[in-house]
Amino acid sequence: MAGRIEDYALIGDMQTAALVCRDGTVDWLCLPRFDSHAIFAGLLGTEEHGFWRLGPEHAEGAEPPAATRRAYRGDSLILESEWDTPRGTVRVTDFMPPRDGAPQLIRIVEGVSGRVPMRSALRMRFSYGRVVPWVHRHEGRTVAVAGPDSVWFDTSAETYGESLTTYSDFTVAPGERIAFTVSWEPSHKQPPPLAEPEQSLEATEEFWREWVEHCTYHGPYREAVIRSLITLKALTYAPTGGIVAAPTTSLPEDIGGVRNWDYRYTWLRDAAITLSSLLRTGYREEARAWREWLLRAVAGDPENLQIMYGIAGERELGEAELDWLPGYEGSTPVRVGNGAAHQLQLDVYGEVTEALHLAHMTGLARNDYASVLQLKLIRYLEDHWQEPDEGIWEVRGPRRHFVHSKVMAWVAVDRTIKLIESGDADGPLERWKQLRDDIHRDVCEKGYDKERNTFTQSYGSRELDASLLLIPQMGFLPPDDKRVIGTIEAIQRELSTSDGFILRYPTDGKDEGVDGLPGDEGAFLACSFWMADDLAMIGRVDEARRLFEKLLGLRNDLGLLAEEWDSRLKRQVGNFPQAFSHVPLIDTALRLTASGAYGG
Numbered sequence: 001m002a003g004r005i006e007d008y009a010l011i012g013d014m015q016t017a018a019l020v021c022r023d024g025t026v027d028w029l030c031l032p033r034f035d036s037h038a039i040f041a042g043l044l045g046t047e048e049h050g051f052w053r054l055g056p057e058h059a060e061g062a063e064p065p066a067a068t069r070r071a072y073r074g075d076s077l078i079l080e081s082e083w084d085t086p087r088g089t090v091r092v093t094d095f096m097p098p099r100d101g102a103p104q105l106i107r108i109v110e111g112v113s114g115r116v117p118m119r120s121a122l123r124m125r126f127s128y129g130r131v132v133p134w135v136h137r138h139e140g141r142t143v144a145v146a147g148p149d150s151v152w153f154d155t156s157a158e159t160y161g162e163s164l165t166t167y168s169d170f171t172v173a174p175g176e177r178i179a180f181t182v183s184w185e186p187s188h189k190q191p192p193p194l195a196e197p198e199q200s201l202e203a204t205e206e207f208w209r210e211w212v213e214h215c216t217y218h219g220p221y222r223e224a225v226i227r228s229l230i231t232l233k234a235l236t237y238a239p240t241g242g243i244v245a246a247p248t249t250s251l252p253e254d255i256g257g258v259r260n261w262d263y264r265y266t267w268l269r270d271a272a273i274t275l276s277s278l279l280r281t282g283y284r285e286e287a288r289a290w291r292e293w294l295l296r297a298v299a300g301d302p303e304n305l306q307i308m309y310g311i312a313g314e315r316e317l318g319e320a321e322l323d324w325l326p327g328y329e330g331s332t333p334v335r336v337g338n339g340a341a342h343q344l345q346l347d348v349y350g351e352v353t354e355a356l357h358l359a360h361m362t363g364l365a366r367n368d369y370a371s372v373l374q375l376k377l378i379r380y381l382e383d384h385w386q387e388p389d390e391g392i393w394e395v396r397g398p399r400r401h402f403v404h405s406k407v408m409a410w411v412a413v414d415r416t417i418k419l420i421e422s423g424d425a426d427g428p429l430e431r432w433k434q435l436r437d438d439i440h441r442d443v444c445e446k447g448y449d450k451e452r453n454t455f456t457q458s459y460g461s462r463e464l465d466a467s468l469l470l471i472p473q474m475g476f477l478p479p480d481d482k483r484v485i486g487t488i489e490a491i492q493r494e495l496s497t498s499d500g501f502i503l504r505y506p507t508d509g510k511d512e513g514v515d516g517l518p519g520d521e522g523a524f525l526a527c528s529f530w531m532a533d534d535l536a537m538i539g540r541v542d543e544a545r546r547l548f549e550k551l552l553g554l555r556n557d558l559g560l561l562a563e564e565w566d567s568r569l570k571r572q573v574g575n576f577p578q579a580f581s582h583v584p585l586i587d588t589a590l591r592l593t594a595s596g597a598y599g600g
Helices: 197-212 222-234 268-280 284-299 348-362 368-384 401-419 428-444 467-475 482-494 525-537 541-552 579-595
Strands: 009-012 017-020 025-030 038-040 051-056 069-072 079-085 088-095 104-114 117-123 132-138 140-147 149-155 161-163 165-172 177-187 564-566 571-573
Touching: 009 088, 009 222, 009 428, 017 525, 051 079, 051 088, 088 117, 088 197, 104 117, 104 165, 104 197, 132 564, 149 571, 165 177, 177 197, 197 222, 197 368, 268 284, 284 348, 284 368, 348 401, 368 401, 401 428, 401 467, 428 482, 467 482, 467 525, 482 525, 525 541, 525 564, 525 579, 541 579
Parallel strands: none
Antiparallel strands: 009 017, 017 025, 025 038, 025 051, 051 117, 069 079, 079 088, 088 104, 104 177, 117 165, 132 140, 140 149, 149 177, 161 165, 564 571
16 A cells, blocks of 8 residues: 555656655656656555565565655755664665656665665556566666556666566665666667766756755745745756646545546646746746746637646646556546646636736746737636636536636736836726726625625635635735735634634535535645735734744655645645645745744
8 A cells, every 4th residue: 555645755857756655665656757657656556556665675464664764865856765674774865867868766775784685676567557568688677668668677786577576685784885777768769878876866966956056035934945946846847847736646635535636737827826936036047937838838829728738738638537546545536637627717817917927027038929928818808707617726516706716817907907007018008997997896796795704705605715815915905905804714714624724615525515526625735825824914923924834844754745634634635745835835934034924
């Protein structure tokens, strides 16, 4: 069985990523891209679906021992795990070098003390565990081939095959180092060159050292901010600048339930806050690449803006179910692709426009198409803002007039008016000022519950929605407006969990709720960070700091966050690690630092 979600570490090369469990097992790796088929899919099934375990030898049938301690090497994505055993101490260093050719996962075993018996067990399965490859020796190397894929396994240790698994049993003494490497190459091409593990380790460490030096944040939450930035960098697909929401699919929001989605794509909803975080922490090149990805993805058809795209801007993300996989802790179906890509979500027009506005305001090198695109988006919104949609949370129930969607339509018009007023674009200024006023009035009249003094999830509903916390952050109303304060307090009352974190919206357990799905979900971590932001904005800074530091306490031992927190099970749930958790962490840290709202 796979470990708990928070038991995993992330390593990656800015084109794909692997998850390594505390016991030294790689249970997830897609090659060659984030959205490729997995060669290790044990995370969503069993060992039969692919894994690579490297750790101290253990008794047959016994659970492999968890590492005594583990940590990233400094501010890097190099994982070091150590086991203290009766026979001595051993260290395993796991990393993926930033890619220059074939993708590589390198694992170096080092004896620290004593003589420790070790075992590597490698079971490669292609197509998410469905295909057993042909494994054979080629010029002294082990290669697994199936269809278009070949995976090469290199080590100086003796290997042997048994039960469709490649094993290596060996003993390490103090100072002894033995390396293992897995590389991918299209099966019709020549073998990838042999890895140079020690040189690659040195180069990888230098890459991360130099990258982190660009960070301009030096506040009290620097450790958490740096780790979140490294995670965000690891989730960036380097060739295009697109950022995946997470490197995994179908890790459940409700363990044992059906809320299992593929997050290996790029969401436009993340655009503005990601760009803001990168620009405010000194990463202008990453911000520029992200904006250029955004412009390329949207450019071809702005009137049919999708809520998400593939990491190179692909539009077709057809959803399918992998019925041969039993799912993480029995959570089925396991899905690949994402059918929500073609939903109507009017809020993305606001998020794209806000991202372009931020780039313009911070002096990011001008892109002539950005202004043209912004005007096209507003012309579309003029005709469509009054339509119902599926909203920011991709509900699979009926369309509604979601308040957050209308607010973000207002944001799109407001930022475009500012662009025209700055002299950098031409457009019907007075007409769009009237449009801005019309949207604002519509939201305040139809999306606000006067009796309870709160905005609601959709027009005419009584349900609340944590996306309403963005109203003051987007400038729709000032923080001291009584309707804003009333909404914040209503969300605290009605959407808080027993331990003080924030749900996205109410769910109805076994019955289908507003999102068209049965079951419940955990507290949504991004929403909890938004609450901390809002509390700081309305002057409740001590309360904001306490919530923020409580959220930091949910991170695993390596500083990583999934999408949600299950307050009942006290576990992280959802895809992991989640960009949409780490980006608002950065923003909240910056806000609290600016306000002086921190202890010590």
